Amino acid sequence: MTLWFIRGLRRGVVTTRYPARPDASAASLPTPPTFRLQALTSQTADRLAETCPSGALRRDGSVLVYDVGRCTACGRCAAAAPHAVIRSGEFELATTDRSTLIKEIPVRGEGR
């Protein structure tokens, strides 16, 4: 007990605040997808909206409405269109404004 206490004193404070340093586990977390605008054609967008099981992707005219809050990071969109969808790596997505989670991704070839 005494040794443990002295060792603790010698090391100094090891309790850190968030985020003190990048977490190693963050690299392997499932994260919502990111879209490649060049490859996101009208056809692809429709297929992605059809694929999404949780309703996070919806086609609305010239944009693909992407509700990050609804995304379960299942990866089915990336499997359906690997050329247009990549991993985002973003996981710190908390927000005090729900509307900031809804992104409008422009679809290629649709005028706006």
Next chain:
Amino acid sequence: MTEDELRETIARQFGRSLHIRTLDTGSCAVCEQEIRLLAAPHYDLNRLGFFFTPAPRHADLLLVTGPMIRAFAVAARKTYDAMPGPKIVVAVGACALGGVYPDDPFTHGAVDAVLPVDVWIPGCPPSPLALLHGLGVAVGRLAEKVRDVPFTEEPYPERTRGDS
């Protein structure tokens, strides 16, 4: 009251100690597993001044998971009413944000159909890191990031308004 003033007020009122009551409104329990991991040594939320409490009357923050089952709405409302003010409601996970069961007849589809949600934490499930970030955002210690994340590889093309 501006957003900055509101943040300062929250930070002052909740100080360095915040007690959390978790509420499962029909989740698959994976969110609960991640929440439980917050108390593990690796994440250790006690060092940040957050504590779990079993009683809503001792709680400052309600951590709600699940799509808000209709049968549970009354209990959720009672839990919220039992909490002393000022109080924060945090919706955790894709179900709670309206993702997985939006049209299910047995659920309200999202937590904000029943409770006034202050902070939304997406993820299925949100990792303990995401939850810690969410708690930091809830008490005004950490900045929100998602507003500036475009979720496109390239930046948006210049919008030509008015000529479409």
